[in-house]
Amino acid sequence: MRIALDAMGGDHGPAPNVGGARLALEANPDLSVVLVGDQSQLDPLLASAALPAGRVEVVHAPTVVEMKEKPAEA
Secondary structure, three states: OEEEEEOOOOOOOHHHHHHHHHHHHHHOOOOEEEEEEOHHHHHHHHHHHOOOOOOEEEEEOOOOOOOOOOOOOO
16 A cells, blocks of 8 residues: 655644654555655655655655645645
């Protein structure tokens, strides 16, 4: 199974999302994760998270839609 995760979403930035991805990958050997977010913020987190090789992909998406923005207008 392959899932995409908005790594920048949430109240505490990407760190908890990378940690959650690591836990999910450890729990399910058939899982792969696509982390979508700012690669410059994700790379240091990924380096220290020791995620399984070949099961994580990063899609660089530097733009963030803030909570106060209307998605249709963003």
